[in-house]
Amino acid sequence: MSLREDLQQVSQHSQRLWLLLLGVIPLIYLLSGFYSVGAEQRGILSRFGKIVDDKIAPGMHYRLPWPIESVEKLQVTAVRSMELDFAIAPHDKHLQLELTTGDENLINVALILQYNIQEAGIFQHQAAAPEQLLRQLAHAESIQYVASQKIGDLLTTGRNQFQSSLQQAIQQQTRTLNLGINITSVQIRRLEPPQSIKQVFDDVAVARAEKQEKIQVEQGERSSTLAKARSDANRQQQQTQAYVSELLARANGDRDRLMSTWEEYRQAPDLIGQRMYLEMLEQVMPKAKMTLAEPSFP
Template sequence: MSLKNDITHIASAHKKFFVSLLIVFVPILYLLSGFYSVGQEQRAIVTQLGKVIEDNVMPGMHYHLPWPFEKVQKLTSTSLRSISIDFSEGAQKFIQPELTTGDGNLVTVALEVQYNVSEPSVFYNAALDAEAVLQQIARAETLYYVGGNGFESVLTTGRTRFQNYIKNAIQSYTHQYQLGLRITSVQIKRLEPPLSIKKGFDKVAAARSEKQKLIQDARGERSTQLAKARSEANKTKLNAQAYAKEATEKALGDHERFIALLEAYNESPDITIQRQYIEQVEQVMSRAKISIVKPELVVKE
């Protein structure tokens, strides 16, 4: 007997058993298909015949009525997403890739918008492609800001203000259009003049940097010279004060000696004169050089 005949024979002999097995296990498998899991960085939306019945299912194991009654849509909501906007890429032939500033100059701009899904159900139902809407909003606001500000402001001092404006403006429109997104940051990846004028702009920027460097060097040299002059002035002042003190003390000492000598002279003029004479001789002789010559060495005329 062949294998095929064996299988046919067993199926025929146990037909009721297999039918009962299918009747029991198929519904069980169908019901078990309703279990689903949500990851740590995910949120789930459960719809029943197209209507949202649960809009923010948290991570873990959950259950829903199997298809076609209910459907589960999982969204990565907590992780950070980003879109890049580069006006120089993908521009049509009749549209220039640069943006025009408020004073008529040209700049090339590239941005990166970072965001996450703050309201999964709103994001799921807001638009067919909410991220495409977000990109169009970012492009429109960038054009509006660059067109309303001058060249120098956009490229130099206004970069941080530019980023903050774009972030706040996009967030405002996402709330207005109910996209369910939260903008975390806007980063400028490229903001510079076109290559055709970049060399001239770089020279201007280099000259500005050199000017600031010269100013800083001059201020540093000025500070050094002022500190040196103050030090010299203090030194001269201290020397003058020391000299004045020494001269004053010397004058006071001479005055006291003179008064004492005058009093001694009034009491004993002869003795005082003789003592002064001896002291003067001693002072002179202490500085005098004395040479003793033998008499026989003296040449007589």
Template sequence: MDPERDRPTTEGGGWVSRARPRPLPTLRPAQWLGGILVVALAAWVLSGVFTVAADEQAVVRRFGRVTGRLGPGIHYRLPWPVDRVDVVKTTTVMKTGVGFDLPRGEAPIATGMEILTGDTNIIAVAIVLQYVIRNPAAFLFQIEDPPTLIGSLAESVLTETVLGMPVDEVLTTGRLEIQERVKTGTQALLDRYESGIQLTSANIMAITLDSSVAQAFQDVANASADREKKINDGRSYANDLLPRARGEARSMVLAAQSYTQQRVAEAQGNTTRFLELLAEYQKAPGVTRSRLYLEAMEKVLPKVRKYVIDSERGTNPVQLHLSPPTPPQP
């Protein structure tokens, strides 16, 4: 029994324990530093976990050198400063243009780029190009300022294209051809520079002329449009009329063929009857003539009014000639 810890008290005549509290254990500085390092190391290791969204792709660089490209999902890379990750959106459609001001977050403003046409007319053209990122690594590290590069290349192709066309073609029927040439020509140059950019469209937004000649070219365009409309109307009328005319012609041909067959059949029948009659006549000429005469009278007399006249007051018989005359004896 420790006399310092256990002493009697006057209350109740018993013993009461008065133990001193033990001091908490103290950590050494080395232990504190080790714990901090472990936590920091764990945080550093976990910092390598990253995610890539469905519309994104990631480019991994190790000490500045591109080592791979990652698609959507959860990935891990060695923490900084070993690896670095650049994430870009590969499905977002971006815009740039020629003859346009494109303020961020605002609608494009057409200013127009002046170009000389093949027949030495000056026009102002504004064209918008849309593109997506096809190769993130090339897009990030092969080129600088992609919108400016695309605009410069498209301007060069547009100038070359318009220079080979007359102004009336540029204003009327050549717009689609210009758009297609600008798109394909600019894409070819972007591929040559390994830009990682894919053009999706090139759309002419405005083509304007000097006001002194604009009305004349507008009249030409209207006349061309009217001409095309009349041509289309004529083709539509022809497409409607020709089938009906062919049908009527076919009906007439069939009717003529039927009539021809009918007449031929009748002629063949008459020929057959005549040949049969000729054969009978050759056998008995007199009998055949009498039969033909009686048949003719049978057909004619019922339709003729007949008069019997007694010129001799009944003294002489009246010959009605109802039978064929007797042929003379040979």
């Protein structure tokens, strides 16, 4: 085989290879448009940098190959957490570590903010740092709410109200700024007075508990005394009613006997009168005393 024939053969192989490459490369380019979205993800489809769909559901999808269209995948269903601890020194040295209440007391606050992404496209492109903005909103709303409340209410009956009100306020602000975030809960991790005055509040809490205990004891004794008094009153009332019934029965019996005797006396007055006289003597004589005295003669 001559050199010329070898060169021709090599040229033919090269042509076939180039033809194969020209057929395969476009196919690979077109197949690169297939992509999948995970179960907890949402896809954001952009065409030449402009969002055309920000709610691509989980599963297999197709897009036009890059650079015509591109897809961003974002975790949206998973709940995210953010801790807000006002006791940690902030970057801004002018901010205080404790919050001031409406009655001018200081209080330490630490919160857990839980949220998820409601609008993936808005969250990704509306603000440069939406979670940092969310943190700033939560700080501002916390300061504003605490400043409107008394410390006693915050430490006792107002904890649940604090959480729910703060959640609603932060959610309202995120909707106003169109951040695409849904606030699922706000939980109090720490809510207490500073250590410098904590003992005072502890003493107040102990005194309040002791007062409540004394009130409960006094109420128990009062209930017991009232129950005993009602029992004694009922017993005396029953005894009185029994005595009255006995007197009435006795009076009725005496009346009946008197009427019967009177009827008999009216029919035979001499006989009944003599019998009554003898019965009286039977009653009186046993009680009579007789004294015999001898006569004295001068």
